[in-house]
Amino acid sequence: MGSRILNIQRRTAEHGRLRTGYTQGNRPVRSATWVITSHSEEHVRTAAELWGGEPEEWKPLNSTIAQWRVITKAASIEALITPGDPLNQYNEMWSASGCQRRCDGETELLTRQPCLCAARFGEDWHTQPKGRVCSTTSRLNVMLPDLSGMGMWRAETHSFYAASEWGGMVDMVLAGTDGRGFVPVTLRIEPRQVVREGKTKKFPVVVVELRGVTPRQALAGPMSAATALDPTGSRAVAAIEAPRLDYLALAEAALSSDDVRDVWRQAASAGHVHPKGEDDLSRQLMAIAARKDVEETTDAAGEGSWDTEAGRQDPEPDEDGVYPVEIVEDGAPAAEWPAVAAPGSGARS
Structure with a gap:
């Protein structure tokens, strides 16, 4: 394993933001669906394909650097909580010149004074x-x-x-x-409302929910990356499912x-025909088998003996006098060819 610089904090690049609002001109607007913003046009266009909406160039307020954003049509998106502590929380006050206060609820960290808001307005x-x-x-x-890339997205x-x-x-x-x-979690925007002083206030709240796993699984210890990526196993099944063969061409x-x-x-x-042959594909295969059977009978006329009961020509021995035999593997019995369509049924001439 390679060496690392021990006094540098390791972090993953930030690809963009997950927002619950956007700006129209200089006016902030709350959104009932997720707003995805990033410097990467590719990320935003992929998000639009997944969750709807129209990608567009956009500049955050007080910024001269253009980004990309899409106001999606999705109120819920799938995400992964990553190793470490992914949550950062402060009480903050910002202005055009930057962060003016950052408080942990007890101490305002920029001035090292007690919480200014609680001191002035109380616990509410x-x-x-x-x-x-x-x-x-x-x-x-x-x-x-x-989305592509191994970076992080910041929901705020x-x-x-x-x-x-x-x-x-x-x-x-x-x-x-x-x-x-x-x-695995779901990030869901949920509408809420409170009544204060006789007035009803409506607002969106982002809810973080477990996705595809039970609390027992989530609390039992670290789960594998494969389970976290696909907790229900549905994608794994789809990934290993073989493409449907062209059975008629093979026949x-x-x-x-x-x-x-x-x-x-x-x-x-493979479950692609009815076990009793009661489907179109089975009937087509039966017809091909019957035709092959007639061709075999015609080709074999006068060449060796024909076992009319078994419906096939006796094999000829090779130059060493050995008759070819079929080796049958042990295991689950093969599906039975529908009796009504068994080629060669009935007497032959």
Whole structure:
């Protein structure tokens, strides 16, 4: 294993942001669906293919650097919580000149003073108008497994109510995994409302939910990357499923009616024909087998003896006097060729 610089924190590149709002001109707008933003046009176009919406160039407020964004049609997206602690939470106040306050709920970290908002407005400080107090800011780093690249995407919310839910969810996951391994989750935008002083306020809250695994599985320890990527196993089944064969072409290329029977059995094993031959493909294969049977009978006339009961010509010995035999493998019995279509049924002349 290679060496590392020990005093440099290892981190994964950030590919973009997952937002619950966007700007129209200089006006902020809440969104009921996810807004994906990135410097990468490719990432945003792929997100649009997955979750709908129209990709467009976009500049964040107070920025001269263009990015790309798509206002998707999806209120839920699949993600992975990655190893380590993916959650970062502070009470923050920002202005055009940057971050003015960053507080952990007890201490304002830039000035090392006690929490200014709580000191002025009490424990319900978060009900004050925006701009007067800090915003509860939660940043959750996740991986989007269906987008290219191994980087992180940052989901950010300024919801006071989402903060406690995110913290509780992540803490439970970390208690089970010890910060090791991936955990499949769904990020879902859920509409909420509260009534304060007789007024109803509606707002979106981002909910983080386990996806495809039970709490027992999530809390039992780190799960494998394969399980986290596909907790239901549906993609694995689809990935290993063989493409459907052209059974008619195989039957036409067969040398004998017995070979056609083997093609039918192959189709039956794959579940592509009715086990009793009650489907169009079986009937077509039966017709080909019957035709092959007639061809075999015609070709074999006068060449060796014909076993009318078994419906086949006796094989001829090779130059060493050895008769060819068929080796049958042990295992599950082969599907039975439908009796109504067995080639050679009945007497021959």
